[in-house]
Amino acid sequence: MLKLRMLSVLLLAAPAVMAQDNLGEMFGKDSVRRDPVIATFKSTRIINGQSNETLSKGDLDFRVAHRFGDIGGSGGGSSTFFGLDNSTDIRIAFEYGITDRLTAGISRTKGSGNFSQMYEILGKFKVLQQTMDNRIPVGVTVFGNAVVTGMKSSPEKSDVNYFDSFSSRMSYTAQAIISRKFGDIISLAVLPTYVHRNRVGYKDMNNMFALGMGGRLRFSKRVALVVDYFVPFRDEESKDYYETRGIKFYNSLGVGVEIETGGHVFHMNFTNSTAVLENQFIPETVTTWTQGQFRWGFNISRRFSLGK
Amino acid sequence: MQAHTTPTHKSMKRLLINLILLTGCGLAACTSEQAPEPVTPSSCASVDIKSARVYTIVQENCTNRSCHPGTGSPLIADFSTLARLKSYITTNGATWTLRVTGQNADMPQSQSFPPLSRATRDSIACWVSNGMPD
Numbered sequence: 001m002l003k004l005r006m007l008s009v010l011l012l013a014a015p016a017v018m019a020q021d022n023l024g025e026m027f028g029k030d031s032v033r034r035d036p037v038i039a040t041f042k043s044t045r046i047i048n049g050q051s052n053e054t055l056s057k058g059d060l061d062f063r064v065a066h067r068f069g070d071i072g073g074s075g076g077g078s079s080t081f082f083g084l085d086n087s088t089d090i091r092i093a094f095e096y097g098i099t100d101r102l103t104a105g106i107s108r109t110k111g112s113g114n115f116s117q118m119y120e121i122l123g124k125f126k127v128l129q130q131t132m133d134n135r136i137p138v139g140v141t142v143f144g145n146a147v148v149t150g151m152k153s154s155p156e157k158s159d160v161n162y163f164d165s166f167s168s169r170m171s172y173t174a175q176a177i178i179s180r181k182f183g184d185i186i187s188l189a190v191l192p193t194y195v196h197r198n199r200v201g202y203k204d205m206n207n208m209f210a211l212g213m214g215g216r217l218r219f220s221k222r223v224a225l226v227v228d229y230f231v232p233f234r235d236e237e238s239k240d241y242y243e244t245r246g247i248k249f250y251n252s253l254g255v256g257v258e259i260e261t262g263g264h265v266f267h268m269n270f271t272n273s274t275a276v277l278e279n280q281f282i283p284e285t286v287t288t289w290t291q292g293q294f295r296w297g298f299n300i301s302r303r304f305s306l307g308k
Numbered sequence: 309m310q311a312h313t314t315p316t317h318k319s320m321k322r323l324l325i326n327l328i329l330l331t332g333c334g335l336a337a338c339t340s341e342q343a344p345e346p347v348t349p350s351s352c353a354s355v356d357i358k359s360a361r362v363y364t365i366v367q368e369n370c371t372n373r374s375c376h377p378g379t380g381s382p383l384i385a386d387f388s389t390l391a392r393l394k395s396y397i398t399t400n401g402a403t404w405t406l407r408v409t410g411q412n413a414d415m416p417q418s419q420s421f422p423p424l425s426r427a428t429r430d431s432i433a434c435w436v437s438n439g440m441p442d
Contacts, residue, residue, distance in 0.1 A: 075417035086375075114422045146337075152368075158346040158427045167339045198339045201425070206340040246413065247423060286423075 036129040046214035047254030052179035055097030058307015072292020088274035101126040112275035113284035115149035160201035203241035267299035346427035352434035409433040
């Protein structure tokens with residue numbers, strides 16, 4: 001466990017150390033500031049996953065993310081108007097640009113998975129920016145959050161939502177977002193991710209690593225296709241145990257359209273995962289596209305400039 | 309490496325140190341606990357579970373997010389009162405077992421509800437098997 005904690009700290013710290021060298025070059029040795037590549041993604045989220053983008057200094061971003069119910073399968077169809085009668089998760093967040101590179105935020109999320117009634121604090125730091133001259137070929141941003149559930153404790157000790165202390169209610173995500181913009185059309189990102197949940201069910205995993213991938217394909221000045229995909233590394237023992245209980249875990253896949261309308265960025269997307277927070281949709285997705293268990297969702301972002 | 313003293317560089321350094329410290333503090337609150345293995349009762353005779361407990365579970369997991377409310381969809385399973393819950397189980401026992409307490413039970417559906425634990429499903433099954441005592 002100690003090793004894992006140290007690894008997480010190093011994961012966040014190592015790119016920062018690299019950034020110091022790079023900043024040294026940018027500000028000191030060369031004295032010529034290279035032009036950074038901007039707008040790799042248009043929003044701070046790809047769909048479910050983070051993008052490399054942070055807010056500008058003094059910008060307040062009001063975000064709403066919503067996921068409806070299953071479009072098909074036994075929980076969807078015409079009786080639920082293809083999922084629109086239900087909502088699996090809703091997140092309302094305020095995020096603020098402390099500097100052009102550092103964003104902090106808070107959110108309240110309904111929650112979908114083992115826990116509900118989630119409160120989140122998050123931080124995101126842009127360590128490296130891709131440059132136009134390719135001297136820095138990729139952007140590196142780090143993201144972390146801490147989430148606590150406010151839900152009522154179950155009286156049964158074997159339930160995952162039995163809480164005997166405050167720390168049982170907490171979970172964390174640490175993530176690096178390594179991104180590159182290829183010309184004006186395509187942007188790609190790789191997201192190595194670590195999720196720690198303080199309390200999990202029997203045979204579930206407290207620590208889970210995952211690899212995310214995301215991309216944006218621009219159609220026009222304001223419209224783009226966005227995709228993200230997360231592969232959690234759950235061990236075989238855990239998978240086997242839950243399969244005997246009738247529970248199968250799936251990778252999260254989101255596909256959507258991104259529309260930018262001056263001040264707003266609007267995402268209409270379809271995803272098999274029911275949850276919005278990394279702490280849940282990475283380790284706890286039990287719904288699959290192949291059984292109609294995907295849903296319509298949207299992310300709305302409205303930015304206010306408070307610093308000007 | 310040569311020392312740099314620009315204000316931007318200094319503030320960046322300060323921010324990075326704060327970020328790393330904050331991360332360290334957050335991780336210090338990490339614990340790792342796993343729920344104990346659910347115990348499956350070998351006989352329901354020794355299980356003492358009453359309607360009030362079961363109906364609380366049903367309210368928390370089946371009715372409080374606009375599912376099975378007695379209006380709207382899905383209409384067929386109306387759990388809006390304890391009497392209606394009992395009536396449903398009496399007339400749809402096989403469906404109840406298949407979807408709520410059985411080995412491959414799929415309720416509650418994935419509409420943000422966590423799955424019921426095996427222990428909870430077994431307790432509910434025993435309540436039904438014991439005649440749904442109040």
